[in-house]
Amino acid sequence: xxxxxxxxxxxxxxxxxxxxxxxxxxxxxxxxxxxxxxxxxxxxxxxxxxxxxxxxxxxxxxxxxxxxxxxxxxxxxxxxxxxxxxxxxxxxxxxxxxxxxxx
Numbered sequence: 001x002x003x004x005x006x007x008x009x010x011x012x013x014x015x016x017x018x019x020x021x022x023x024x025x026x027x028x029x030x031x032x033x034x035x036x037x038x039x040x041x042x043x044x045x046x047x048x049x050x051x052x053x054x055x056x057x058x059x060x061x062x063x064x065x066x067x068x069x070x071x072x073x074x075x076x077x078x079x080x081x082x083x084x085x086x087x088x089x090x091x092x093x094x095x096x097x098x099x100x101x102x103x
Contacts, residue, residue: 021046028046
C-alpha cells in the first residue's frame with residue numbers, strides 16, 4: 001500500500017476511533033452519577049477492549065438520556081411555570097448547585 005493510503009486510513013479510521021476512545025474515558029471520569037467502582041469498571045473495560053468497550057459504553061449511555069420532567073409541569077398553570085423560570089434565572093450558581101438532583 002502506498003503512503004497516501006496509509007494517511008487516508010489514519011485520518012478516516014484510526015483518528016476517529018482514538019477520538020471516540022478518549023471521549024468515552026473523559027466522559028466516564030466526568031460523570032457525577034456513576035459511583036467510583038462503576039467508573040473503574042467502565043474505564044478498565046474500555047482500556048482492555050478499546051473498540052468494543054467504547055461502543056458498549058456509548059450504547060448503554062444513550063439509554064440513560066436526559067431526565068423527563070414534563071410530568072411535573074403538566075398540571076401547573078402558566079403563571080406558576082413563569083414564576084419557577086424567573087426564580088431559576090435569578091439564582092446564583094451556588095443556589096443552582098444546592099438545588100440540583102445530583103447531590
